[in-house]
Amino acid sequence: MADEGIRVQSEMKDGAVIVAPEGDVDLSRSPVLRTSLKQALTAKPARLVIDLGLVDYMDSSGVATLVEALQIARKGGTKMVLCGMKDRVRSIFEIARLDTVFTIAASREAAMAV
């Protein structure tokens, strides 16, 4: 059955690629985010900021997508920063004990300065 999908906006700013998914990131939608992140990392930017401010829910498939992106980013020399997480989204990183593995900033501006 077709899904409406997830909107993922991407933009370049000061040498960084900013990716901003919107909506729930679950098993049906994480493949879309995965494709966007892989595209963003292809050019090996100095910095990749993933703004999760418009993500209301994320499950382990979304977290796995971000772990995969982190591994690609590290190999390519890209600094990857997550920002704007709502408490509900942040809690899954804490449950999975990944909150210390990712660089997490409060806002997009803070993510550009980390």
Added chain:
Amino acid sequence: MPIQFVEYRMTHPLTPTPPHAAAATRAPDLTLQMVSDPVYLSGAREMVSAVSRRLGFSEEACGQIALAVDEALCNVIRHGYDKRRDGPIWLSVWPEYGDNGQSGVKGIRIVVEDEARQVDPSQIKSRNLDEIRPGGLGVHIIREVMDEVTFEKRDRVGMRLTLVKHKKKDGGCCSAGGA
């Protein structure tokens, strides 16, 4: 003809309601029957979250219960049905009462049943979290957020997962009139 019936049950996407958890002494208050298509995960989450809220769980606990159910369904879809989208899944809900029902709802019992590949329950384990790699977090998350987690093989085919969450003593009551 018995053989035809067995074939029907194995191939039809939505078979008749299966026998529910042996531990339950009465029929579930609510059963959601769905196919193993990830597009329905959000509906299952919202249903469980709304029911949990009405049973008096805190907003945080409602989110955790919905997350556990989501992870359980994802595991059935990915590993049980190998991403097949037409396998049947049943999600049943019971309120848990203490003191023979005299002191109100004490928690929630949720049973997820399927007709997917059977796995030895002793082999369903959380992975080492020190290993930073994608995937394999579902069982850890389920065990972390729920109070009781039991995997079982169903009698003829498929698996049964029973999840129980108790309300905290401070009530953790959700906002009035939620969902």
